[in-house]
Amino acid sequence: MGDRLKIPKPTARRLSLYLRELEALKETNLISVNSGQLGKALGLTGAQVRKDFATFGTFGRPGVGYIIEPLCEQLRQIMGTDRTWDVAVVGAGKIGQAISGYPRFIDRGFNVVAVFDNNPNIIGSEVANHTVRPVADMTRIIPLRNIKLAILSVPVDVSQELADRLVASGITGILNFAPVRLQVPEGVGVSSVDFSRSLEQLAFETSINFS
Amino acid sequence: MGDRLKIPKPTARRLSLYLRELEALKETNLISVNSGQLGKALGLTGAQVRKDFATFGTFGRPGVGYIIEPLCEQLRQIMGTDRTWDVAVVGAGKIGQAISGYPRFIDRGFNVVAVFDNNPNIIGSEVANHTVRPVADMTRIIPLRNIKLAILSVPVDVSQELADRLVASGITGILNFAPVRLQVPEGVGVSSVDFSRSLEQLAFETSINFS
DNA sequence: CGTTGTGAAATGATTCACAGCT
DNA sequence: AGCTGTGAATCATTTCACAACG
Secondary structure (H helix, E strand, O other): OOOOOOOOHHHHHHHHHHHHHHHHHHHOOOOEEOHHHHHHHHOOOHHHHHHHHHOOOOOEEOOOEEEHHHHHHHHHHHHOOOOOEEEEEEOOOHHHHHHHOOOHHHHOOEEEEEEEEOOOOOOOOEEOOEEOEEHHHHHHHHHHOOOOEEEEOOOHHHHHHHHHHHHHHOOOEEEEOOOOOOOOOOOOEEEEOOHHHHHHHHHHHHHHOOO | OOOOOOOOHHHHHHHHHHHHHHHHHHHOOOOEEOHHHHHHHHOOOHHHHHHHHHOOOOOEEOOOEEEHHHHHHHHHHHHOOOOOEEEEEEOOOHHHHHHHOOOHHHHOOEEEEEEEEOOOOOOOOEEOOEEOEEHHHHHHHHHHOOOOEEEEOOOHHHHHHHHHHHHHHOOOEEEEOOOOOOOOOOOOEEEEOOHHHHHHHHHHHHHHOOO
């Protein structure tokens, strides 16, 4: 067995920042950028940028910097976004509806292909060009379309149960909007968005500034 | 000048997790909990839990653990959520509307008191029991009501400009939904929710599992 | 007893600083 | 000359392990 590359978690989190900034720089017709410039735009040091990239290989040219276009492609390949990912949305309440139509997913390589809910008043209605299907259909459609990513925007009391069913259907990554720590088996990723926690974080910072 | 208490960033981020878990335990009529149990529920070690609490004082009883009810209050006080925070929402598009009506804010101590937008088609309409006001009114209403926290859900190209105006109006914490790093002065906090980045994170994890 | 609070050790991440490449 | 890639040093966080305590 080949040794599995060791990636520091902070590095992994910064990858998408680098890609986004590099794409913005490409729009300005820049050809290359050095680690100091790139770092400054993102609030990082040049050394950190270089270390991060060095985790994955040798991409820079001494005396020049990083050639933007090929680096973007390398990053996309590393992150797995050099292809399109089909995404299922489970829970078509307000948040589910808003995220189903989120316009920036497409150009980042994510494509919402199915929306599920269990509310009879919602099933059958149109959300972001998709007819909302009953949750029971998940088990059939997710394997059928080989969907690997799901967005889970359901009430907290049913989120774990639905997460279990998503995993059983073959999902390997869940973007969770419920304020709980989902229990998932090894090999399944969970990324959480928790509005209340985010505001609490701000309240805390703001309070500290007065102490 | 008294020494400012040094709080590790990871500790600060975990505070809201502790509070939420403790409140859930309180619902089950438990009186006390020890660091190991609390840690297990959150995917942390007992030592980490104890270190985190020890940052702020001495809350536990040897041989017993932590008495849940008073610890909750202490945590709320530390985090600044022992009172209600008024919040302004700027940007009443799909995400702004969904978050304006987010039902869990109230019981976490956050109260959306004003919604602003610049779209004439939206101004004047009702969003979560608030009449949407023109953005120009921000500068008057935020100081008037002494609002300190804002949720910024506007298109990326105007987000920095609006952040500047929020700060100028007296806002000290911004929950930002646009995929950019907002530039804010010292003393103003920014917490970001970035749906595309979250999905990219998942795509990356999922890809790694196949390498 | 069982569990806290905490120094000391271990691990992890960032920054420094510079040899070596273009 | 300018900038990368990277060991070595620094700084931060987590884990260990145990004395002290109720």
